[in-house]
Amino acid sequence: MSAQTDIPELLRIQFFNGQRLTAADLTELQRANRELRWLHNRSLHGWGIGIGYGVSGERGDSAVTVAPGYAIDCLGRELILTEPVVMTVPAVAATSDGNAAVFFLTATYKEDAAQAVAEERPGICLPAGTVRLTEGPLISWREQKDLTDGIDIILAKASVLNCQLDGPLDLAVR
Numbered sequence: 001m002s003a004q005t006d007i008p009e010l011l012r013i014q015f016f017n018g019q020r021l022t023a024a025d026l027t028e029l030q031r032a033n034r035e036l037r038w039l040h041n042r043s044l045h046g047w048g049i050g051i052g053y054g055v056s057g058e059r060g061d062s063a064v065t066v067a068p069g070y071a072i073d074c075l076g077r078e079l080i081l082t083e084p085v086v087m088t089v090p091a092v093a094a095t096s097d098g099n100a101a102v103f104f105l106t107a108t109y110k111e112d113a114a115q116a117v118a119e120e121r122p123g124i125c126l127p128a129g130t131v132r133l134t135e136g137p138l139i140s141w142r143e144q145k146d147l148t149d150g151i152d153i154i155l156a157k158a159s160v161l162n163c164q165l166d167g168p169l170d171l172a173v174r
Contacts, residue, residue, distance in 0.1 A: 007039065008035040008036075008038075008039060010032050010035060010036065011028075011032070013025070013028065013029050013032060023129075037076070037078075038075060038076035038077055039076060040076070041072050041076030041077075041078070042072075042074065042075060042076030043076075045072060045076075046072075047071075047072050047073050047074040047076075047150055047153075048071060048072070048153060048174075049069060049070075049071045049153060049155075049174060050069075050070045050071055050072060051069060051070050052067055052068050052069025052070060052081070053066065053067065053068075053069030053070075053071060053081065053107065053153075053155050053174075054066075054067040054069070055067070055105060055155050055156040055169055055171065056169075057089075057156075057158070057165050057168070057169045058165065058168055059164075059165050059166065059167050059168060060164055060165060061089065061164060061165045062088065062089050062163060062164045062165075063086050063087060063088050063089060064086070064087050064089065064105065064156070064158070064165070064169065065084055065085070065086050065087075066081065066084065066085045066086075066087060066105070066107075066139055066155060067081075067084055068081050068082050068083060068084060069081050069107075071107055071137075071153045073108075073109050073150060073151055073153060074149075074150025074151060075109075075150075075151070077109040078109075079107045079108070079109055079137040079153060080135050080136065080137070081107065081136060081137055081139070082135075082136070085139050087105065087139060087140075087141065089141075089158065089160055089163060089164055089165055090103050090141045090160055090163075091163050092160050092161075092163065093161070093162055093163065094161055094162070099161075100159035100160055100161040100166040100167075101143075101159070101160045101161070102143070102144065102157065102158070102159055102160075103141045103142065103143060103157075103158050103160055104141070104142050104143070104144065104147060104152075104154050104155075104156070104157055104158075104173070105139070105140075105141055105154070105155045105156045105157075105158065105169075106139070106140055106141075106142050106147070106152040106153060106154055106155060107137040107138070107139055107152075107153045107155055108137055108138045108140065108151060108152050108153070109137060109138075109151070110136060110137055110138045112133055114138070115133040115134050115135065115136065116133070116134040116136075117130050117132070117133060117134075118132040118133060118134050119131050119132035137153075139155075141158075154173050154174055155174065156169040156170060156171055156173070156174070157169065157170035157172075157173045158170070
């Protein structure tokens with residue numbers, strides 16, 4: 001079975017009055033809900049950009065701007081960008097034969113361990129812990145050989161020469 005058709009093993013979580021809830025109980029509830037949402041997304045919706053993720057950049061620019069957007073990867077995971085991101089064009093002079101180098105600007109799901117901590121609280125008789133993480137994708141430049149179809153959501157294709165765009169961004173690859 002491929003990762004796209006794997007059905008997660010889920011246990012139905014049941015609470016009772018007087019139960020002492022632990023962080024593990026609530027984290028497991030969150031994990032189960034997220035797995036169900038991802039299963040729903042990949043089963044009933046196609047992957048790709050749902051809304052937004054506009055990219056602007058013109059010939060001669062040394063940076064591009066990615067607008068907020070929502071996308072789903074082939075595993076059903078949401079890639080939510082809430083603030084514009086400015087990405088510097090790759091620092092490449094040219095290919096070995098003197099032509100413009102080709103790069104793809106992508107959005108990729110970022111696991112919890114890679115997300116920034118938005119809020120941390122002190123524990124009661126225990127060390128502090130993270131209670132809120134940011135929710136944002138990894139926006140990066142990739143070469144064709146480094147793309148993973150369905151995992152890396154392509155936002156634009158760029159020709160880079162002398163560390164700047166050699167022409168307008170190609171958005172037809174989205």
